[in-house]
Amino acid sequence: MEIIDHKMITVLALFLLSNAFVLMTQSQPLSITDENQQENTTGTIRTYIVHVEDPVGNKELLKDQDFESWHKSFLPNTTLDSGEPRLIHSYRYVMGGFAAKLTHEEVKAMESMEGFLYAWPEQQLAGATTRSPDFLGLSEWQGLWRTSSYGTGMIIGVVDTGITPNHPSFTDDGSLPAPPLKWRGFCTLQQCNNKVIGAVAFQGRTNPSPEDDNGHGTHVSGTAAGNPVYNAGLLGQARGRAVGMAPKAHIATYKVLYGPGGLGDEGDILAGINQAIRDGVDVLQMSLGSRRPIPLDQSSISVGSFGAILNNIFPSACAMNEGPTPSVISNDAPWVLTVGASSMDRKIKVTVRLGNNMELDGESGYQPENYNSQEFPLIFPGSSGIQGAETCEAGSLDSLDVQGKIVICLAGGNSGNTDKGEVVKAANGEAIIIVNPVNYGFTTFSEPHTIPAAHVTNADGDKIGAYLRTWQNPVASLTFKGTQLGTSPAPTVAFFSGRGPSLNNGGVIKPDIIGPGVNILAAWHRQVVQDPTTNIAFNFDSGTSMATPHLSGIVADLRNNHPAWSPAAIKSAIMTTAYTQDANGNRILDDATGRPASFFVMGAGHVNPDRANDPGLVYDMQPIDYVPYLCNMYGSRTTSAFIRQRINCRYWKKETAEQLNYPSIAVSLQAGETKTIERTLTNVGGAETYAVSVNAPNGVNLVANSTSLVFASTGENQGLSLEFTNNGLVSPGEFWEGSLILNSATHTVWSPISVTFV
Ligand SMILES: *[C@@H]1O[C@H](CO)[C@@H](O)[C@H](O)[C@H]1NC(C)=O
Numbered sequence: 087m088e089i090i091d092h093k094m095i096t097v098l099a100l101f102l103l104s105n106a107f108v109l110m111t112q113s114q115p116l117s118i119t120d121e122n123q124q125e126n127t128t129g130t131i132r133t134y135i136v137h138v139e140d141p142v143g144n145k146e147l148l149k150d151q152d153f154e155s156w157h158k159s160f161l162p163n164t165t166l167d168s169g170e171p172r173l174i175h176s177y178r179y180v181m182g183g184f185a186a187k188l189t190h191e192e193v194k195a196m197e198s199m200e201g202f203l204y205a206w207p208e209q210q211l212a213g214a215t216t217r218s219p220d221f222l223g224l225s226e227w228q229g230l231w232r233t234s235s236y237g238t239g240m241i242i243g244v245v246d247t248g249i250t251p252n253h254p255s256f257t258d259d260g261s262l263p264a265p266p267l268k269w270r271g272f273c274t275l276q277q278c279n280n281k282v283i284g285a286v287a288f289q290g291r292t293n294p295s296p297e298d299d300n301g302h303g304t305h306v307s308g309t310a311a312g313n314p315v316y317n318a319g320l321l322g323q324a325r326g327r328a329v330g331m332a333p334k335a336h337i338a339t340y341k342v343l344y345g346p347g348g349l350g351d352e353g354d355i356l357a358g359i360n361q362a363i364r365d366g367v368d369v370l371q372m373s374l375g376s377r378r379p380i381p382l383d384q385s386s387i388s389v390g391s392f393g394a395i396l397n398n399i400f401p402s403a404c405a406m407n408e409g410p411t412p413s414v415i416s417n418d419a420p421w422v423l424t425v426g427a428s429s430m431d432r433k434i435k436v437t438v439r440l441g442n443n444m445e446l447d448g449e450s451g452y453q454p455e456n457y458n459s460q461e462f463p464l465i466f467p468g469s470s471g472i473q474g475a476e477t478c479e480a481g482s483l484d485s486l487d488v489q490g491k492i493v494i495c496l497a498g499g500n501s502g503n504t505d506k507g508e509v510v511k512a513a514n515g516e517a518i519i520i521v522n523p524v525n526y527g528f529t530t531f532s533e534p535h536t537i538p539a540a541h542v543t544n545a546d547g548d549k550i551g552a553y554l555r556t557w558q559n560p561v562a563s564l565t566f567k568g569t570q571l572g573t574s575p576a577p578t579v580a581f582f583s584g585r586g587p588s589l590n591n592g593g594v595i596k597p598d599i600i601g602p603g604v605n606i607l608a609a610w611h612r613q614v615v616q617d618p619t620t621n622i623a624f625n626f627d628s629g630t631s632m633a634t635p636h637l638s639g640i641v642a643d644l645r646n647n648h649p650a651w652s653p654a655a656i657k658s659a660i661m662t663t664a665y666t667q668d669a670n671g672n673r674i675l676d677d678a679t680g681r682p683a684s685f686f687v688m689g690a691g692h693v694n695p696d697r698a699n700d701p702g703l704v705y706d707m708q709p710i711d712y713v714p715y716l717c718n719m720y721g722s723r724t725t726s727a728f729i730r731q732r733i734n735c736r737y738w739k740k741e742t743a744e745q746l747n748y749p750s751i752a753v754s755l756q757a758g759e760t761k762t763i764e765r766t767l768t769n770v771g772g773a774e775t776y777a778v779s780v781n782a783p784n785g786v787n788l789v790a791n792s793t794s795l796v797f798a799s800t801g802e803n804q805g806l807s808l809e810f811t812n813n814g815l816v817s818p819g820e821f822w823e824g825s826l827i828l829n830s831a832t833h834t835v836w837s838p839i840s841v842t843f844v
Pocket residue numbers: 125126190193205206207
């Protein structure tokens with residue numbers, strides 16, 4: 087039995103009891119203040135997303151123009167006093183409604199109009215851009231690609247900062263087929279080919295160039311579906327093949343994020359998704375979101391993803407990078423695959439040797455050749471008390487003598503790690519040691535520094551701190567050891583990966599899955615450093631942004647193999663075959679704490695593409711199955727807006743998220759309460775019998791209504807119910823974990839269970 091101190095806002099304790107994992111919080115989840123909530127000052131004009139019913143008439147016969155005229159009929163008049171048109175986008179595919187410039191009062195006046203459903207003010211979303219812009223690491227993670235079908239004929243719609251079409255990752259070597267007949271999209275770039283089949287940008291009422299000037303969209307596209315590029319790398323450190331997860335899939339680019347910060351308005355994001363659905367993509371790849379939790383009915387990603395599943399398109403989105411703070415997670419709707427980030431078993435190593443002979447392993451992408459591992463004095467500018475010196479911000483070292491010394495800087499603050507290296511270099515420092523603050527834990531980055539550098543964990547930082555405090559004239563040396571494979575523990579969950587429990591989705595475990603998202607090599611829009619070893623632009627980047635396209639590419643491979651599977655079935659296949667143990671057979675660790683990761687940190691676990699290809703059984707759902715859930719959370723108007731039909735919730739049952747046919751199970755229990763949770767399994771394998779086993783979370787008596795499920799044929803459904811009884815042995819406010827496992831001779835179908843005691 088072990089207890090952890092989750093050093094952030096919530097104190098979590100994790101107990102390991104037989105097979106059941108348990109998580110408890112000693113305080114309520116953090117409540118998020120709505121920093122973007124603006125006053126509804128009378129007369130302030132903002133862009134609202136307005137949901138209305140579809141125009142009457144046969145939808146097949148209506149033109150986009152008819153939708154636009156209908157949408158305009160809701161506006162008080164077509165222009166603002168300035169003469170600017172009010173309507174920005176009219177949506178037909180992603181949702182029924184429009185984006186328009188309106189005041190709060192004008193929206194209020196619209197509410198009584200026949201056909202109005204609901205409206206919300208748009209916000210700006212951002213790419214899940216990394217903590218530091220430039221990373222260096224190793225070549226991609228190859229083993230798991232080999233058995234996939236490369237996604238031939240699939241179209242991945244990338245909603246991002248655009249693409250660099252002439253990059254070798256996206257050239258057409260003649261081996262790709264023409265786009266499938268269903269493709270209705272177009273390309274506003276000259277270099278489109280059978281790899282990049284569509285490219286269009288949305289920015290207000292304009293359509294700028296979809297070319298990428300940020301790098302994020304190019305990187306994400308390359309990870310999802312880039313061609314194999316041999317000898318990819320940077321600064322000679324990465325030698326190997328860079329290739330997307332679905333290298334034979336087509337890419338369609340929808341540019342909606344702009345500038346170095348990669349920011350986009352939700353009206354434009356919906357316009358991009360609207361176009362992707364119209365064009366006929368198979369997968370929506372969305373590495374963007376809000377940095378604070380937002381309700382599902384007021385999120386372009388969640389609304390847009392529902393539009394996607396109504397059209398049999400798979401929505402894949404990032405959990406964002408606000409970890410390790412609990413409950414700051416985005417894109418957390420039950421109909422979205424919400425992806426967190428894992429680290430891999432690869433480090434570009436540099437060893438720090440302290441004057442007391444203690445050795446600590448860190449990382450740096452810059453590995454100077456023939457470096458003389460000499461001792462230099464160590465200095466921690468943070469102890470000077472100068473503002474910004476702790477994190478080595480620009481100017482903060484000016485009054486300190488760091489010349490010829492190894493300078494210790496905390497990661498974070500207002501600068502990236504490579505920026506800190508530049509500051510130390512400018513002050514004539516010899517080298518830099520970047521130390522993680524407590525909440526960055528064990529995640530280290532191998533970045534293209536320009537001076538000798540080592541990025542070390544918080545735990546190693548503590549050892550350096552202890553040495554500094556107890557030794558006079560402290561010294562250290564650095565030894566560069568290059569690329570190391572098979573490092574352990576791996577995989578782990580990156581500290582920044584967004585964590586549940588979600589406060590906005592009504593109670594589904596999020597994230598759903600984790601995939602590689604630390605030091606990922608992929609295409610970039612330009613060369614990041616002067617590199618004598620290659621002239622092809624690659625970069626290493628980290629974030630849930632980098633994890634998500636791994637999943638999107640895997641989804642394209644799976645859809646190619648299983649064209650009849652619904653988006654929910656594919657998601658189930660990915661989740662029920664995920665693994666929760668690292669390469670050493672231990673539970674996957676959370677980098678933020680170095681302790682076992684809970685389901686609110688890693689979801690169902692780490693993606694395992696080969697097994698996802700043959701899951702045996704799936705938990706399937708159709709869009710209409712969300713009606714009882716949406717009615718329960720929002721009522722008739724919002725449910726009608728999601729479903730694109732008039733729904734009167736009075737005539738529907740209401741259900742909590744617990745009863746969704748979801749591949750993971752989240753249940754809340756009051757004192758003395760008994761709850762029955764139902765699930766339906768669909769056989770996607772052959773005739774088989776599955777043994778049902780449950781690992782009960784602590785505090786729960788858990789009983790399944792059958793001990794085995796017998797499937798005689800493919801496509802057959804079998805129901806299973808699980809009765810949860812609070813046995814009174816744990817206190818309100820605690821979370822405990824367990825699992826449901828269905829085992830046949832050839833398949834294991836695994837579901838995490840998390841019980842919250844209220
Ligand atoms: C502001 O307007 C929005 C959208 O119309 C509404 O949902 C919200 O309740 C309003 N807030 C206040 C403080 O009036």
